[in-house]
Amino acid sequence: MKSTIIAVLLAAVANNVGAAPMPMPTPPGIPAASTAKTQLAALTVKAYVDPGGYNRDLFPTWITISGTCNTRETVLKRDGTNVVTDSACAATSGSWFSPYDGATWTAASDVDIDHMVPLKNAWVSGANAWTTAKRQQFANDVTRPQLWAVTDNVNQSKGDKSPDAWKPPLTSFYCTYAKSWVQVKYYWALTITSAEKSTLTSMLNTC
Template sequence: MKSYIFASLLAAASSVVAAPAPAPMPTPPGIPSASTAKTQLASLTVKAYVDDGGYNRDLFPHWITISGTCNAREYVLKRDGTGVTTDDACRSTSGTWVSPYDGGVWTQASDIDIDHMVPLKNAWVSGANAWTTSKRQQFANDINSPQLWAVTDNVNQSKSDKSPDAWKPPLTSFYCTYAKAWVQVKYTWALTITSAEKSALTSMLNTC
């Protein structure tokens, strides 16, 4: 009887299929350590939010060609997805994307927006209004800092042009990375922050 039970247990164990490993979260380049982000945050110029009314999304040309037929959007989709395949025009035809803001898992590129960590309008009121169009184009297509993220489309739309004092990712576990990335972009591009923005970023960095 014991041998029968043991054999049954072995058979049951052999029939168990391991759950697939979760798709990895995207990791854009240049995310600093928490200590570095705190140092960078302390060095940023604090300035009141003043909307001069001159912002226009077209003043930040995007998505430009990055390599071959791939523009910045398609580049980030390939970089941050898993098993991404593309057609001759570099459009993603299949793959899996995990949105770090909300944990959503998507298999259609149409469900993904490429978010500017620091929104274009926020950049405008933080100093980009004084830039050349060429520099704004570089900012809008910056693949060398943690500025571009593949995220769930409606979550990106909810964020819109809000700074961290007005909007935070649905996943509180992402607060630390979000704040580090936001600070890095502002630091890299010498953009200003508001006092409310600084306070929110400080609180988020304290979750690291």
């Protein structure tokens, strides 16, 4: 009897029986929750400072990352499954799981590349004092969890809002979202508001 049960279990594993694991994108540099909490405590808390003059063109996107691939195409390839590209690096097929809302898309046109910390939010939390070259680095940062392939209308719903004004539809993603937001702000030495810090603290407590 025991050997029969073991055989059944081994067969189940071999045939991948059971719930399939949920695909997840893989932006690099997402810290542990304990690290994110330490980083959050180190951030400067102050009201947003908007000197005016914000323009998205002050954060040039998308730049060439490697070969013929620009930032958007690089993230689509990184975060997608079975992504096929043409000679110009444009995705011609594949699938993309949006961790913000749990949707899966098979057309690249349905996918936006979201800046975890929106460009306008960065502008009012310190980036207005940067050079254009530094803002370009920020807007095309593929070495930290700043760029995410997500459902286009969800990204549009987020706009330039910070976590106290907008959170991803999936509460199960709050932990990763907060860890990523904090890591980006910490690395780039951007400020946070008191409301932002309070919300991020609550989101990190879901980890």
